[in-house]
Amino acid sequence: MLELKNISCSYGRMPVVRNLTLDIEEGSTGLFGPNGAGKTTIINAILGLVPLKTGSISFRGTELNKLKTHERVHLGISVVPQERELFPFMTVYENLIVGGQNVPSARDRVARTLEEVCEIFPILKERFEQKAGTMSGGQQRQLAVGRALMARPKLLILDEPSLGLQPSIVHDLFSILKDMKKDVSIMVTEQNVRESLRAVDTGHIMENGEIIITGTADELSNNPEVEKAYMGL
Amino acid sequence: MNSTVQKNKTWPVIFGILGVIVMILPFFSGPYIQSIGRTVITYMILAISWDMLIRSGQLSFGLAGFFGLGSYAAVLSAVNLHFNPFISIVFAALVAGLIAFLVGAVVLRLRGMYFAITTLALGEIFRIIIHNWTSLTGGPNGKLLPKLAFDGASIPTYAMMVLFALIIIALSEYFKRSRIHYALTAIRDNEIVAKSSGINIYKYLLIAFTVTAAIQGAAGAGFAQLYGFVTPESSFNANYTLIPLAMTLLGGMYSTWGPVIGAVLLGVLGEFLKLYIPYGHLVVYGIIIILVLLFMPWGIVGMAGRLLKKGESHE
Numbered sequence: 001m002l003e004l005k006n007i008s009c010s011y012g013r014m015p016v017v018r019n020l021t022l023d024i025e026e027g028s029t030g031l032f033g034p035n036g037a038g039k040t041t042i043i044n045a046i047l048g049l050v051p052l053k054t055g056s057i058s059f060r061g062t063e064l065n066k067l068k069t070h071e072r073v074h075l076g077i078s079v080v081p082q083e084r085e086l087f088p089f090m091t092v093y094e095n096l097i098v099g100g101q102n103v104p105s106a107r108d109r110v111a112r113t114l115e116e117v118c119e120i121f122p123i124l125k126e127r128f129e130q131k132a133g134t135m136s137g138g139q140q141r142q143l144a145v146g147r148a149l150m151a152r153p154k155l156l157i158l159d160e161p162s163l164g165l166q167p168s169i170v171h172d173l174f175s176i177l178k179d180m181k182k183d184v185s186i187m188v189t190e191q192n193v194r195e196s197l198r199a200v201d202t203g204h205i206m207e208n209g210e211i212i213i214t215g216t217a218d219e220l221s222n223n224p225e226v227e228k229a230y231m232g233l
Numbered sequence: 234m235n236s237t238v239q240k241n242k243t244w245p246v247i248f249g250i251l252g253v254i255v256m257i258l259p260f261f262s263g264p265y266i267q268s269i270g271r272t273v274i275t276y277m278i279l280a281i282s283w284d285m286l287i288r289s290g291q292l293s294f295g296l297a298g299f300f301g302l303g304s305y306a307a308v309l310s311a312v313n314l315h316f317n318p319f320i321s322i323v324f325a326a327l328v329a330g331l332i333a334f335l336v337g338a339v340v341l342r343l344r345g346m347y348f349a350i351t352t353l354a355l356g357e358i359f360r361i362i363i364h365n366w367t368s369l370t371g372g373p374n375g376k377l378l379p380k381l382a383f384d385g386a387s388i389p390t391y392a393m394m395v396l397f398a399l400i401i402i403a404l405s406e407y408f409k410r411s412r413i414h415y416a417l418t419a420i421r422d423n424e425i426v427a428k429s430s431g432i433n434i435y436k437y438l439l440i441a442f443t444v445t446a447a448i449q450g451a452a453g454a455g456f457a458q459l460y461g462f463v464t465p466e467s468s469f470n471a472n473y474t475l476i477p478l479a480m481t482l483l484g485g486m487y488s489t490w491g492p493v494i495g496a497v498l499l500g501v502l503g504e505f506l507k508l509y510i511p512y513g514h515l516v517v518y519g520i521i522i523i524l525v526l527l528f529m530p531w532g533i534v535g536m537a538g539r540l541l542k543k544g545e546s547h548e
Contacts, residue, residue: 047429073431081429087422090415098415102431151431 001026001185002046002077002155007055009041016041018209019054024155025202028177028186030217032193033206039189040082041209043159047079048072060154074103076154080144082163088133092124095132095143099150106152117146120176138169145173155185162192174199197221248490248534252402255497256395264387273500274394275456278401279477280484280492282448285408286441288487290421291341292349293442294474296449298356299329301469303450304457305363308376318382322454329450330443337442341435344424353474360469375464382458390459397455401448405489408441417441418487476503479522485532494533 002024009017017038022031031039044050046057048069057064064072078099087095096117100110118125121142127135132143141161148156158177162170170192177186178199190196197203197217205213205226213226220226259270279296286293306325310316316324340351363370370376383389408414416437419427428434453473457463476499477492484495499518506514529536 049425049428068433069428070431070433073429079429081426085423085426087419087426089422090418094415094418098419098427098432099430101412101415102433147430 001060002187003058004042004046005056005058007042007045007057008053009038009045009050010053011041015053016209017045020210021055022204022211024185024187026185027202028181028188028200030193030196030200030203031187031189031206032191032196032203032220033189034191036208037206038209039206040159043079043157043189046072046077046157070102073151074105076105076152078148078151078153078156080141080148080156080158080161082159086132086140086143086147088131090132091128092130092132092135092143093128095147096124096150099147100152103151106150109152110150113150113152117149120149120180121146137164138166138173141165141169141173145176149180149184153184155187156180158186158188160189160191162190162195170195193220193226248494252490252493252497256398259391260388267387267391269501269504270391271394271459272504273496274398275452276477276480276500277398277493277496278452278455279449279473280480280496281401281405281489282445282452283477284481284486284488284492285405285448286445287481288408288414288421289417289438289441290424291438291442292345293352293445294349295352295356295446296477297469297471297473298352298359299333299446299449300453300456300473301356301363301463301465302332302359303329303453304463304468305370305376305453306450307454307457308378308463309369311378311380312376318380318458322451322458325454326447326451329453330447333446334439334443337439337446341438341442356469356474360465363469364465370465373465375462375467378457378461381461385459385461394455394459397451402489402493404444404448409489413437413440476518479518481532482522483525483532485534485536488534491532491534498533 303325480495485491
């Protein structure tokens with residue numbers, strides 16, 4: 001579905017992602033690793049927010065390198081950024097509408113998608129008139145996921161969705177993601193490996209801009225190296 | 234939720250009715266009041282157009298530039314191509330819009346202060362070109378119109394400006410209710426997230442810049458048709474940038490009614506003050522703006538909205 005071939009990215013002279021090749025299949029994929037491993041940089045590269053030094057990225061057969069960020073989103077890639085990154089002065093309703101209105105393939109079905117999103121996150125419907133910036137962290141995360149779903153993506157990318165949330169909310173969120181993967185492919189980057197492995201089919205462990213371990217969720221759960229380094233066992 | 238929506242719809246209607254009354258009143262007075270009305274409406278149109286662009290977060294100081302360009306386009310088309318006054322206004326809007334489109338394709342890659350300073354410089358470049366292209370523009374002496382709209386009759390020209398203002402108010406409200414509004418607000422709130430939500434930032438900024446410049450050009454053309462002459466110094470005067478900006482800040486940004494209310498209040502007050510302290514009215518403008526920014530940064534409409542919401546939450 002999403003192919004990253006030999007990509008390298010750097011900030012100034014500092015390399016962050018080194019010659020990385022990664023195949024994201026349909027279903028759900030986890031990208032795990034500590035701070036500074038290069039997870040967010042890969043997402044930014046997929047969106048075209050960070051230029052590639054080498055390599056190429058293609059999505060469902062279309063090369064993304066020369067496409068602008070909004071054109072990549074129009075192809076069916078939606079991202080929920082790490083810091084929730086809502087439009088804080090817009091209402092919940094407006095945030096959701098913006099998510100669907102600007103993607104040609106989703107535009108005609110905004111009303112229906114809105115209902116579907118509100119079924120997944122009922123709290124959003126109750127807060128339609130509230131300014132997004134005044135919501136709690138967990139609600140903002142739900143809104144960010146809801147806004148991304150409004151684009152009816154083929155691939156939903158979530159950048160550290162558990163960041164700054166209390167464990168019970170993280171647990172609920174991953175349960176929702178687990179349900180959602182029937183309808184949309186999901187790629188999630190996380191430091192919280194234990195919780196994430198519940199929701200993904202396959203996972204990749206990153207360190208210093210490189211993939212060091214790849215396997216199914218079961219394989220990673222039982223890998224002693226992963227257990228020791230990322231699950232605190 | 235329904236009652237809130239209902240209340241929110243009531244206030245624009247009240248503001249609208251008040252606005253219509255204020256616009257109609259000069260019809261029942263003399264030419265002097267109608268002349269003030271025309272000037273206030275010109276500034277109101279400029280203020281609304283400035284607000285329509287600032288909704289995207291892009292601060293433009295290019296109002297006087299496109300205003301002057303429009304006024305010259307109207308006069309030169311009337312003199313050289315014998316366009317009638319109304320066609321010349323439409324022509325001026327097209328010229329200003331086309332130039333904004335071409336210039337915007339380049340300068341809209343800039344953001345914040347860089348964009349603001351570039352638009353200010355653009356206005357100055359337009360003025361210098363007009364000033365020095367003597368064979369076409371008449372140079373520093375300017376140009377005279379052979380014939381004024383409605384032969385300069387006071388009531389019809391005032392009616393023309395009222396109609397013009399109503400069209401711009403409707404256009405601004407359309408902007409507020411369309412997909413453009415959400416896109417522009419998203420761009421203002423967070424450009425990276427806007428891009429990541431599928432918004433073609435460049436396209437929407439170019440639409441907003443082109444449409445607002447066309448409005449400013451048409452306002453300049455209307456003004457030239459009212460007064461019958463253009464000179465570089467009068468048509469590209471910095472007042473056409475600064476006064477609409479002050480009016481919008483007073484009335485409240487990011488709405489149609491903010492600039493309308495700001496223009497009526499500051500415009501009428503300015504005319505009144507001119508009688509007692511000629512040129513000193515600009516000092517009073519400055520003091521008002523400082524006070525508004527310090528104590529009422531959301532302007533009159535924003536403050537009224539907040540008070541209303543407070544009142545509703547106490548009910």
